[in-house]
Amino acid sequence: MLRLLRRTLTILFLLPASVMAQGLEDLVTSLPDGDFDDRAQVVNAIALSGDPRALNVLELLSDGQLSYLREDGRIVTVRDEGDDDVAYDVLSEERIGVVGRRDARDVRVNNGLRRDIAAAIGRMGLQNVDPAVRLDAAERAFRARDPEQIDALRAALAAETDPEVTTVFEQALAAAVLRSDAGEADKRIAIAALAARGDRDALSALSPALTDPVLAGEAQAATDKIERSIASWGLAQNLWYGISLGSVLMLAAIGLAITFGVMGVINMAHGELVMIGAYTTYLVQETIRNSFPEMFGWSLAIAVPLAFVTAGAVGVAIERGVVRYLYGRPLETLLATWGISLILQQAVRSIFGPNNREVGNPEWMSGAVDIGQMAMTWNRIWILVFALAVFAALMLVLKRTPIGLQMRAVTQNRAMAASVGIRTGWVDAMTFGLGAGVAGLAGVALSQIDNVSPNLGQSYIVDSFMVVVFGGAGNLWGAFAGAFSLGIANKFMEPWVGAVLAKILILVAIILFIQKRPRGLFALKGRAVDS
Amino acid sequence: MTAQLYLDGVERSFDGFKAITGLSLHVRKGELRAIIGPNGAGKTTMMDIITGKTRPDKGEVFWNEKVDLTKTDEAGSARLGIGRKFQKPTVIESLSVEDNIGLALKTDRSVFATLFARQTPAHADRITELLHLVRLADERARPSADLSHGQKQWLEIGMLLAQEPELLLVDEPAAGMTDDETMRTAELLRDLAGTHTVIVVEHDMEFVRALNCKVTVLHQGRVLAEGSIDHVSANPEVVEVYLGR
Amino acid sequence: MTKLIDRRMGFFLIALFIAVVAIPVGNLAIEGKPVASYVVQLSGKYLCYALLAVALDLVWGYCGILSLGHGAFFALGGYAMGMHLMREIGTRGVYGDPVLPDFMVFLSYEQLPWFWLGFDQFWFAALMCMLVPGALAFVFGWFAFRSRVSGVYLSIITQAMTYALMLSFFRNEMGFGGNNGLTDFKDVLGFDLQSDATRAGLFIASAVALVAGLMIAKAIALSQLGKVLIGIRDAESRTRFLGYRVEGYKLFVFVVSAMMAGVAGALYTPQVGIINPGEFSPANSIEIVIWVALGGRGTLVGAAIGAIFVALAKTLLTGWIPEMWLFALGGLFVFVTLFMPRGVLGVIEESWAKLRRTEPVKEVTP
Structure with a gap:
């Protein structure tokens, strides 16, 4: 408030009383009066008016496009429309009508005034409220x-x-x-x-x-300092890209870590469950666009539970329909779920067509924020937050809820769990459903940064397996560590070798790593594991 | 006294759990030794260490006083002459009974030798002889998956013998056998002792008694007591471990 | 010898022999061409797939190694032959460069990369289409088997292997034509690839390779080594305690199988006229598995039949109602794993055994 006052005072001090305290309309009308010096004062007053239309007026004036009507002194711009010259009010854009050559006269400008106008435009921004x-x-x-x-x-x-x-x-x-x-x-x-x-x-x-x-010496020192600063910001930027990629990988892989890690079941249809989540988001947004456009900002909040439930239900159906007959035969499970993935892919292709579907970013997810010399887009930030929230929620479910306890019990000793009255079949279905539901959640997030097409799942499946294998099955922290270390490693290599080669090198590195630690970073060691 | 198998101060832990804590064991050539102990006493880990499946964190394991068993793998220990029979009978289910025995016969184990191997009449005779010994001669062409539990135990013993090992590590051979079969197994193992060194891990006290040999009691990864069956069962600590708490 | 050709192998060989006589004769020697040229080409392609399936069956069916990367060995063999065919084009290319293939001229290569040297000789390419996949299998297997990576972990890293290769071959910098792969072949050993006689020749060559592959695989399966492989598949630990170094056996059979897959790829490339990085895609490799699973793993002949059947179904269905193909293939995966774990030949064998009641069919001598 105080600042505003001070600024106003400065303006008052600088300007003659005649042009003070007038609206933009009056100022503009007074443009043709007097000589170029008077006009320069009016220009300054217009610049300081703080009116958003002022810039346009000054630019038109500088270009010599302003005229005034002889009849009533209104300031207009005259545009060529076919054979006619048509006058428009410069401020209201109102169409006044066809004017003859004699009806309107130019507001004249010279080079001195043009300089003043340019300076005024510059100040206008510099001294804006x-x-x-x-x-x-x-x-x-x-x-x-x-x-x-x-x-x-x-x-x-x-x-x-x-x-x-x-x-x-x-x-x-x-x-x-x-x-x-x-x-x-x-x-x-x-x-x-x-x-x-x-x-x-x-x-x-x-x-x-x-x-x-x-000054060369000093300037050189300053240059060196700046180059170091650029380098460290570049590092920070890469780190951010890596973390961001890591959050995407974790989202894609964490559901897999549950089914593979906790149940020992290879779900090759995992990528397609992610795809189902993404298409659910698409459907939610379509419905909102068609029926409740004002709710668009809420589309993702609505899609999250729906995607979880949809993908989860498909997961339970897969488990009850196919996977449960194949327990203890991991290779067969792998093949059967691959078959399911083909069916789901083709089903989506038949229903929605083979092309990418448009999924939009709500407003709160678009744009970017700059920290120093580092840019972070809001959608990436939200995805990171979302990934961490999903991870925390999963940890909570597994560690703190009865169903989580039953899941761990069944994982560790199926026969014993059954004999203390746990319905192991039900727990299997729920565990698989949970993993599938989380894949659906990943789909909501991925729909914001990737193309929603029937191939969406395929592009993540190898990466997510790498995360789980690298991190070590049987431990959600493994997937967490695996996803972020692979993401960061990938992004740090990219500037050196390019995106594709970085990915190849990561794959090769994992293949070699598996030789050293066949069961991943966070493997459970012990007699029981390989018996 | 020269020990064919020599373990001294062996330790091994898994993720903080100490499975073996300073185990020392000496077994003479030709000896028959029974090892008993409650669940978690470290019996299986001990056998894993002897056969090179698991590496000890600490301690020495020597074979015939010169071969360091901590440096061999499973196949290596088998080639040295250590045969192992699992608790759960493991045979190669889709192969016929005679092929199971044939695979175990003491032959050149290298890849190219097996690729070009021809079965000699001597081998065929040996297979027949072993099948008679384990009473599976009538089943020789059947897939071993079709055998009963007890028959699989016998087949595995047959495979063990086909390897012509110097040391037999036998894990609960009597599990799933009828009383008659149990006694016959004990008799077989007694016969083998002398020409072979035999270590039997067993729960069944009747069976151990029937073996009539020196007994080692393991508890919490170390030796608790050693001696004849009567001697160790009179030991109050052993009684407490088995019956107490 | 009699053991090598048991009843089902006998039936298959007779059927194959009839096809090998009938298809080229119908195409070349009979007036009015009752067998169209594209049928010859397609049949040759199917036989390459059959050989690839036999190769996979050898590792999966007998040794229990589910490789999801066998497509990579196939594709490498295909590339080795493709490189030779590219060199054979010579000055007939668009740019008419006597040494450099078109895509290299296009990408402004100054000279032939070192790894393209020697491929102007057919014998060298023929050798490489076995040695390169074999060497990759050796290096990969040596690492993987020695550190006892097995089961699904092994499957996943074989998949990662072929995926990494696919990404590599998509790069122009690799020097294998990038995205477009190798194509526009003109002739092989001086025979025009577009002519019917050459196609018939390639078809017959594929049949010969398939028979050779089947015989080699069968001989391995019947040897003492084959029994060790089955031991590893059924009870790996038991086999180790019998004194067999499992990693050596796995490595041997993996390398043999990769070489076989490489030969299949080398025969495939001239028949379809193109080899591109898509052949490395993980989906292709998994499709091979279903051929074997459908026919019956561990039966060799079944794998070959499964490959031919599925490939034929794919050709027919994608031409007829393309939307149905993935549904059918996906359904096949689910159906076979749930209801026919031993495959078609397994089912036939079981019902045969039930019929006879006496003892299961085992190496019946004709």
């Missing part, structure tokens, strides 16, 4: 590196109170100063400011100083 607009204008000024703007930047800097904007103003000023013929002391300060910024833009802003005989 909204800090976000000022920040944007400051960044633009930084990239422009125009010594002409030094005065405007100084003025803006003096009036600035927001610390974040102040920093960018200083950097923009520094960039401009280095290209000007300012004194050595000013340039020293400028180099320091740029070194503190530390990104690629700062590096190019510094380049004029590198050729300066006096």
Whole structure:
């Protein structure tokens, strides 16, 4: 509030009383009056009006596109429509009608006024009431590196109170100063400011100083510092990409870790259960688009339970219909579930067609956030949060609930569990259903970053098996560690060798790793394992 | 006294669980030895260590005083002359009874030798002889999957003998056998002792008594008592382990 | 010798012999071509699949190693032959370069990569189509079997192996034509690949290779080594305690099988006229498994019949109602594992044994 007051006071101080306290309409109407000096004052007043339409007016004025009607003095733009010249009100965009050549006269501008307008447009951003607009204008000024703007930047800097904007103003000023013929002391300060910024833009802003005989040493030191800073931010960015990939891998693999790890069942149809989750999301969004468009922001929240239930139900059906007849025959289970995966794939292809289906990001998942020189997109952030939440929920289910206890009991000693009254068949179905449901959840997340097509599942199946095999079956923490270490390793290799080769190297590394630790990172050791 | 099998200070743990804790055991050539002990006493782990299936964390295991058994694998120990019979009879189910025995016969075990191996009349005679010994001569062409539990036990014993081992490790041979068969097994093992060294792990006290040999009692991965069956069953600690708590 | 050809092998060989005589004669010698040229080509392709199935049956059916990467050995054999066929094109390519294949000219290669050297000689390519898959199987198997990776873990890493190879071969930098693979072949040993006589010749060659593969596999199965393999399959631990170094046996049979698969691939490439990275896809390798499972694992002949049957069904169904093919194939996987774990030949054998009541059929001498 105080800041606003101060800004207003500055404006009041700077302007003659005649142009104060007027609306944009009045200011614009007064444009044709007086000489070019008067017009320059009006331009400044328009720039400071804070009205969002001001920019457009000033740009049109600079281009010589403004006219006034002789009849009533309204300021218009005249557009060519076929054979006619049609006047539009410059502010309201209202179509006034066809005008003759004599009815409208140009508002005249000369080069001096054009410069004033350009400076005013620059200041307009720099002194806007909204800090976000000022920040944007400051960044633009930084990239422009125009010594002409030094005065405007100084003025803006003096009036600035927001610390974040102040920093960018200083950097923009520094960039401009280095290209000007300012004194050595000013340039020293400028180099320091740029070194503190530390990104690629700062590096190019510094380049004029590198050729300066006096400042070259300092500039070189600043350049080196910036390059180090860029490198470490690059590392952080890669780490983020790796974590993000890891969260996707974990989502895809964790359901598999339950069926493979806990039950010892190879479910080759796991990828297709992920696909079912993704298509559920698609259906939910279609329904919302067609019937309740205002609910779109909630589409994922609705899809999550539905996908869990749908995929879970398919999972239970697979277990009851096929898998339960094959316990103790893991290779046969592998083949039968592969057959099921083919059937599910073709079913989806027949129903929804072979092409990608459009699944949209709700608003809260689009866009990105910058931390330093690192960009993180919101959908990736949410997927990481979602993955961690799913993991935590699963741990809770397995460790703290009766069904989790029964699952672990059946895993460890089926016969004993049965003899204390646990319905092992039911527990098997529930465990398989849980794994399948989690695959469905993964599908909701993957629909946000990948193509929703009948091949969605196939593209993840090998990767998810690698995660489980690497992490070690029988332990959810294994899948957790496996997913994140593979994700990070993959993304760290990518800049060196490219995406495909990185993936190949990871596969080869896992194949070799399995030789050393045939049962993965978090394997249960002991006599019982291989008996 | 020269020990054919020598274990000294052997230790082995699995994920923190100490299965063997300082086990020492000396078995003379030609000796018949029974090893008893409650569940979890480390009997199976001990046999896994002797046959090279499991490596000890600590301790020495020597064969005939010069071969380090901690460095061999299962096949290696078998080639040295250590034969092992599992608790649950394991035979090769889809092969015929005679092929099971044929596979166990003492021959060259290398890949190319087996690829080009021809069955000699001597081998055929030996197979017939062994089948008579384990009373499976009438079943020789049947797939071994069709045999009864007791017959499978006998077939496995037959396979063990076909290997011509110097040491036989026999895990609960009497399980699933009729009384008559049990006694016949005990008799067979007594006959084998002398020409072979025999170590029998057993729960069945009647059977151990019938073996009439030196008994080692294992408890919590170490030797609790050693001596004749009467001697160890008079030991109060042994009684407590078996009956107490 | 009599043992080598038992009754079912005998039936199969007779049927194969009739086909080998009838198909080329019907195509080449009879007026009006009652057997169309594409039928000859397709039949040759099926026989390659049959040989591939026999190779897989040898490791899976006899030794219990479920390889989900046998397609890789097949594809490597195919590439080895494809490389020879590319070199044979010579100046007849689009760019007319006497040494470099078209795709290399297109990708501005200066000279032939070292691993393409020697492939201008047929004998070298023929050797490589066995040695390369064999070497890969040896290295992979040596690592995997020595550290006792088995069961589903082994299946999964064989799948990872073929997947990694598929990704590699998709890369242009690998020097194998990338995405498009190798194609536009002109002739083999001077015979025009488009001519009916060459196709008939390749068909007969595939039949000969299949018979040879069956005989080698059967001989291995009947030897003492074959019994050790069955021992490993049924009771790996028991076999170790009998003194057999299991890893050596597995490695032997894995390598033999990979070489056999390589030969099948080498015969496949000239008949279909193209080899591309898609052949490495994990789905292809799993499909081989269902051929064997359907025919009956551990029967060799059954594997060959299963391959021919499924491949024929695929050709017919995809031409007739393409949507049904994956449903049918998927259903086949489920049906066979649930209701016919021993495959068609197993079922036949069981009912035969029931009929006779006396003793199960075992190596009956004709």
